[in-house]
Amino acid sequence: MSATPEDILADTDSEPPRRSRFDRFASRMVDGRLLGSKIVAVLFGIFALAVLYFVWTVPFEPLQQLIFAVCCFVCALLFRRAQGHYATLVMIMLSVIATGRYMYWRLTETTHWQHPLDAAWGLLLVSAEVYAALVLMLGYFQTAWPLKRKPMPLPADRSLWPTVDIFIPTYNEPLSVVKPTIYAAIALDYPRDKLSIHVLDDGRRAEFKAFCEEVGVAWTIRSNNRHAKAGNINEALKITDGEYLAIFDCDHIPTRSFLQIGLGWFLRDKKLSMLQTPHHFFSADPFEKNLGTFRNVPNEGELFYGLVQDGNDLWNATFFCGSCALLRRTMVEEIGGIAVETVTEDAHTALKLHRRGYTTAYLAIPQAAGLATENLGGHIGQRIRWARGMTQIFRIDNPLYGRGLSFGQRLCYLNAMMHFFYGIPRLVFLTAPLAYLFFNAHIIEALAGTIAVYALPHMFHASITNSRMQRQFRHSFWSEVYESVLASYITAPTLLAMINPKLGKFNVTAKGGRIEEQYFDWSISRPYLILLVLNLLGFVAGGWHIATNWHSHSEVQTTILNLAWTGYNMLILGASVAAAREQRQVRSTPRVAMRFPASLRFTTGRTLACETVDYAEGGVALNLPGDVHVPLHESVVVSLFRGAEEFVFPADVTYSVPGRVGLQFAPLTRAQELEFVQSTFARADAWTSWAEGRELDTPLRSLGHVLSVGVSGIAGLFEHLHADLRALISGKHKTATQDPKTGK
Numbered sequence: 001m002s003a004t005p006e007d008i009l010a011d012t013d014s015e016p017p018r019r020s021r022f023d024r025f026a027s028r029m030v031d032g033r034l035l036g037s038k039i040v041a042v043l044f045g046i047f048a049l050a051v052l053y054f055v056w057t058v059p060f061e062p063l064q065q066l067i068f069a070v071c072c073f074v075c076a077l078l079f080r081r082a083q084g085h086y087a088t089l090v091m092i093m094l095s096v097i098a099t100g101r102y103m104y105w106r107l108t109e110t111t112h113w114q115h116p117l118d119a120a121w122g123l124l125l126v127s128a129e130v131y132a133a134l135v136l137m138l139g140y141f142q143t144a145w146p147l148k149r150k151p152m153p154l155p156a157d158r159s160l161w162p163t164v165d166i167f168i169p170t171y172n173e174p175l176s177v178v179k180p181t182i183y184a185a186i187a188l189d190y191p192r193d194k195l196s197i198h199v200l201d202d203g204r205r206a207e208f209k210a211f212c213e214e215v216g217v218a219w220t221i222r223s224n225n226r227h228a229k230a231g232n233i234n235e236a237l238k239i240t241d242g243e244y245l246a247i248f249d250c251d252h253i254p255t256r257s258f259l260q261i262g263l264g265w266f267l268r269d270k271k272l273s274m275l276q277t278p279h280h281f282f283s284a285d286p287f288e289k290n291l292g293t294f295r296n297v298p299n300e301g302e303l304f305y306g307l308v309q310d311g312n313d314l315w316n317a318t319f320f321c322g323s324c325a326l327l328r329r330t331m332v333e334e335i336g337g338i339a340v341e342t343v344t345e346d347a348h349t350a351l352k353l354h355r356r357g358y359t360t361a362y363l364a365i366p367q368a369a370g371l372a373t374e375n376l377g378g379h380i381g382q383r384i385r386w387a388r389g390m391t392q393i394f395r396i397d398n399p400l401y402g403r404g405l406s407f408g409q410r411l412c413y414l415n416a417m418m419h420f421f422y423g424i425p426r427l428v429f430l431t432a433p434l435a436y437l438f439f440n441a442h443i444i445e446a447l448a449g450t451i452a453v454y455a456l457p458h459m460f461h462a463s464i465t466n467s468r469m470q471r472q473f474r475h476s477f478w479s480e481v482y483e484s485v486l487a488s489y490i491t492a493p494t495l496l497a498m499i500n501p502k503l504g505k506f507n508v509t510a511k512g513g514r515i516e517e518q519y520f521d522w523s524i525s526r527p528y529l530i531l532l533v534l535n536l537l538g539f540v541a542g543g544w545h546i547a548t549n550w551h552s553h554s555e556v557q558t559t560i561l562n563l564a565w566t567g568y569n570m571l572i573l574g575a576s577v578a579a580a581r582e583q584r585q586v587r588s589t590p591r592v593a594m595r596f597p598a599s600l601r602f603t604t605g606r607t608l609a610c611e612t613v614d615y616a617e618g619g620v621a622l623n624l625p626g627d628v629h630v631p632l633h634e635s636v637v638v639s640l641f642r643g644a645e646e647f648v649f650p651a652d653v654t655y656s657v658p659g660r661v662g663l664q665f666a667p668l669t670r671a672q673e674l675e676f677v678q679s680t681f682a683r684a685d686a687w688t689s690w691a692e693g694r695e696l697d698t699p700l701r702s703l704g705h706v707l708s709v710g711v712s713g714i715a716g717l718f719e720h721l722h723a724d725l726r727a728l729i730s731g732k733h734k735t736a737t738q739d740p741k742t743g744k
Helices: 005-011 021-031 038-057 062-080 085-109 116-143 175-186 206-215 228-238 258-262 264-268 286-291 302-314 329-334 345-355 376-396 407-419 423-439 448-470 478-499 526-548 553-579 670-679 699-730
Strands: 164-170 195-201 218-220 244-247 272-276 325-328 359-362 368-370 597-602 607-616 619-623 635-642 645-657 660-665
Touching: 038 085, 062 085, 062 448, 085 116, 085 448, 116 302, 116 407, 116 423, 116 448, 164 175, 164 228, 175 195, 175 206, 175 670, 195 206, 195 228, 206 218, 206 670, 228 244, 228 329, 244 258, 244 329, 258 264, 264 272, 272 329, 272 345, 286 376, 286 478, 286 553, 302 359, 302 407, 302 448, 325 329, 329 345, 345 359, 345 376, 345 407, 376 407, 376 478, 423 478, 423 526, 423 553, 448 553, 448 699, 478 526, 478 553, 478 699, 526 553, 526 699, 553 699, 597 619, 619 635, 619 645, 635 670, 645 670
Parallel strands: 164 195, 164 244, 195 218, 272 359
Antiparallel strands: 244 325, 272 325, 597 607, 597 635, 607 619, 619 660, 635 645, 645 660
């Protein structure tokens, strides 16, 4: 049975999760206001930092360090079995200790290089490690205690509900992509006299004008496209007057409960300026599609929308993400409208609101869904824009400076911006062992065994702690794959934006396309291929080094350590290469797997109760009772149910096996198209159970998965190389790619 907005609100009162005895004890300590005074809290913080510094810096012999590391790791494993936030905080503390000891040892004991080449490579590596350690610490701070905000109901008296303007900005997207969003906006469960829908068409297309007039929504245009999406919204602000704004990218289809779920907090918190909900995607992104991980492995964005934004909410640092959000008009107008100084206008707008002392909020309930980027080139182009924009904000409106932000807000914004500086550090990690394997450069002045007893605890603690915190939102080791794919492409834009923040322009991410044939994107994958070849050569050089220096135990140990590092890099690069193997996508309207009640009525009058398997804009697949078989090409009527509501559509049978049938809709009227969106994409609970049944992360299993993808990627590379060379020789070779800089 379909959920209603009231059901979604009621679900938030469910019983809290079971907690461990340690967690209950820690809660009693905190609830007793042991740290209730600000002065006491500050003094405790200073004392804790002093103790932490002592633990970081106390000198140990390698054997003592090994014993200490083993004891800490055993404690971490024990707390990993406990439930609750406080056990997580202990694991974070142990990870911070391990990382701090490693970095202190690394900076004070291993940087006495003897040769210029050693120093050059060594400085690059230690700088990359300092960056990674800082981002790790900031990440712990940001996500240690997600707020998990619940929806706030609106008043029972609907006359008290505020007025809302719905903005749907569009530029060059086809009407077929935008129509479902418009239909869903029309179907929002909200009083029609308090709702105004505006399609902001920067493409100024007659087709859009005619459609908007037909369905009764406003078609809004302007004389120029200055400042892209931000300028489009700001122009619409001048001609509308709703108390609140709901903004949706043109492919983000809201559920009918969106406004009821989100607006209640604005009535309770008069300083609330913006409420963000997750960006959920019902189609596979390039990683999911090309690597076959769709709905089995969390996608790249789930960590941000599942954990990071929830963590930001604790610190009143939720970012505006440009879509699926509500904003209070008066406060947006007070800061001059949506920010236009950078290409990430959304995050900059949130920063301006926070500087004015206004609050923001995050609800981690998917209340809209859209299309993911369709190929790797488009995906990279989108991330380049994000990286450039966040660097622009870092340069022109740095959160560390200026008034209006709390300490927590400054750190959350800082981490968001520093995240996009990973390009150079990731490239350093992918090439650092080659310095020794090719040039015998000793970039870490220490014995291999000593390196292991300091570095491995740091890596192990970071792995199991992040796995506990992120387990349903990011599987272990996948971050390395995502960063390796993007590092070569975001490095130059971030450096240029740091030098001149005015460089760069807003690029629209293409949606709604198709890929007719499988192909390997040689152009996009060029950086990974070069790095993969270098690591392969380094692996060969390492083997030769062992063969010629087998009598030197220290040299052999150092070589083995670098070979292990190189082998890991090769498999990560292999997974990156696999992501460039574009799979066919012949449907421009992806099928969405979802089960809800349906019925099938035949021309004879017979009716079957059944259940959906999946749906798309053009049709639906159904599970039939028993082994019922339906003849191909038969005309039927299918009913889709949303609670007590029934929506009826004419269809033809295009696929049939015993117990299952595939239907293609006959041409639908505008009213039927609207009803189809109401009964599918716009259901209140459409996306709330999307990840049900997905395995939670365990580091070893995830490592095995990533490594198997890496092996598959390397094997597939040789297959495509052979096939494309044959096609090139025969004159049949075709290339298809998308420029990551332009998205075209």
